[in-house]
Each structure stands twice: as C-alpha cells, then as structure tokens.
Amino acid sequence: MLELKNVTAGYDRTQVLGGVSLTSAENGIAAVLGHNGAGKTTLLRAVVGIIRPTGGTITFDGEDITQAPPNQRVRRGMAYVPQGQQSFEQLSTLENLQVVADGRPRPRRRQLVDQARERFPALNEVIDKKAGLLSGGQRQQLAIARALITEPRMLILDEPTEGIQPSVVAEIERTVTALAAEDGLSVLLAAQHVGFALNNASKYFVLASGRVTSSGEGGSGAQDEVREAMAI
Numbered sequence: 310m311l312e313l314k315n316v317t318a319g320y321d322r323t324q325v326l327g328g329v330s331l332t333s334a335e336n337g338i339a340a341v342l343g344h345n346g347a348g349k350t351t352l353l354r355a356v357v358g359i360i361r362p363t364g365g366t367i368t369f370d371g372e373d374i375t376q377a378p379p380n381q382r383v384r385r386g387m388a389y390v391p392q393g394q395q396s397f398e399q400l401s402t403l404e405n406l407q408v409v410a411d412g413r414p415r416p417r418r419r420q421l422v423d424q425a426r427e428r429f430p431a432l433n434e435v436i437d438k439k440a441g442l443l444s445g446g447q448r449q450q451l452a453i454a455r456a457l458i459t460e461p462r463m464l465i466l467d468e469p470t471e472g473i474q475p476s477v478v479a480e481i482e483r484t485v486t487a488l489a490a491e492d493g494l495s496v497l498l499a500a501q502h503v504g505f506a507l508n509n510a511s512k513y514f515v516l517a518s519g520r521v522t523s524s525g526e527g528g529s530g531a532q533d534e535v536r537e538a539m540a541i
C-alpha cells in the first residue's frame with residue numbers, strides 16, 4: 310500500500326533521512342523503531358506530506374505521491390496522529406469528534422462519532438469535558454478517535470503511548486491492534502519502546518541516524534535482533 314524508496318528528507322540544510330526504503334503492512338502494523346532523534350517523526354512527516362522529500366519516491370496504492378500536498382494524501386486515506394495529542398482544548402470531547410465528523414457526508418456523521426466512541430469507551434466518561442482538561446491518555450484516545458472519523462485506510466501514529474500511564478497504554482495498544490486485525494486498517498507506528506510495537510507488528514524497521522539498519526517480520530521472535538540493532 311505505502312512504499313518508500315530511497316527517501317531523503319530534512320529541514321533547510323539539515324538532511325535527517327539518508328535514503329529510507331520501507332513498505333507498509335497490508336491490514337497490519339508496520340513499526341518504525343528507533344531512539345530519540347533517529348528520524349521517526351521526520352519520516353512520518355514525509356509520508357503525510359508535511360515535509361517534501363529531497364530525493365526518492367513515495368507511492369501509495371501504486372500512485373506516486375512524493376510531491377503531493379497533505380490534503381491530497383488525506384483524501385487518499387491517510388490519517389496522521391502526531392505526537393502530543395492535539396485537539397481543540399476549549400471544545401468538549403464530543404465537540405472535538407463532531408468537528409471532524411462535520412467534514413464527512415451528513416448521513417454518516419452520527420454513525421462515525423458513535424463508532425469512534427465504541428472503539429474508545431473511556432471517552433464516554435468525559436464526553437462533555439473540555440479536551441484541555443483530559444488526561445494525557447484520554448487526549449491520546451481522543452486524537453486517535455478523531456483520526457478514525459475520517460475513515461482512513463492507513464493510520465499513522467507517532468509514539469501514541471509515550472508518557473501515558475500504563476493502564477491506559479494497554480487499552481490504546483489493544484485498540485490499535487484491533488483496528489488493524491478487525492477493521493483492516495494499515496497502521497504505521499513510530500515507537501521508541503520495542504515491546505508492544507514489535508510484538509504486534511507484521512513488520513518492523515529499525516531507524517538509526519535516518520537510515521534503516523534492520524528490518525524484518527514482527528513478533529516476539531524478532532526481539533533479540535531488534536534489541537541488538539538498537540543496542541539496548
């Protein structure tokens with residue numbers, strides 16, 4: 310579905326990605342693993358079009374989208390949840406969901422909001438609370454729920470469980486796994502911590518200094534190789 314070939318990208322004169330090639334997992338999770346500063350966020354930004362590659366190609370469903378603007382990528386079915394759980398802080402949880410639903414065809418809006426709430430039942434407990442008053446875990450769930458309302462085919466998550474309390478982490482992990490397994494979403498997940506991302510991934514890519522240094526099939530069997538590649 311998503312394929313990167315030899316992608317180089319960075320900021321002004323700083324090259325961060327030094328020629329990255331990878332392919333996503335069809336109906337599964339592709340995990341991009343790497344330490345702080347390895348280039349994971351930069352890679353996801355290039356995928357969603359926030360920064361343009363300086364070289365290489367990105368194709369999505371066989372179409373070259375290397376230079377396509379972000380809105381075109383969204384229309385093609387990408388949904389990006391950046392690190393930091395952004396939402397409208399002054400709006401309630403429900404209003405945050407409805408704002409996204411307003412961009413969908415009218416007859417589907419209600420159903421899309423309901424489905425997102427079913428995926429993240431914890432949101433129902435804070436449905437009228439302002440998003441700015443939610444916990445980090447609740448905000449992360451809201452951010453993913455908002456992304457789901459756009460009915461994506463590919464969900465792109467940047468460190469979705471970073472800095473979140475462990476009980477909520479497990480819930481987010483369960484839901485992300487279910488979205489891939491049951492809803493057939495392709496998930497591209499950037500993570501620093503190997504455990505969940507690797508165990509539930511169909512494939513993994515270790516990124517170090519903007520290059521893929523190790524890749525293979527996911528699952529617990531790959532732990533040793535990944536830990537060695539990441540020197541942990």
Ligand SMILES: Nc1ncnc2c1ncn2[C@@H]1O[C@H](COP(=O)(O)OP(=O)(O)OP(=O)(O)O)[C@@H](O)[C@H]1O
Nearest residue numbers: 320323325343344345346347348349350351352501
């Ligand atoms: N807006 C920017 N302008 C210039 N350099 C940047 C910018 N954003 C990131 N960088 C640099 O790019 C490199 C890779 O950062 P990136 O955020 O992609 O890594 P990461 O693997 O996602 O790490 P983290 O987990 O800390 O976000 C770092 O050296 C960082 O300083």
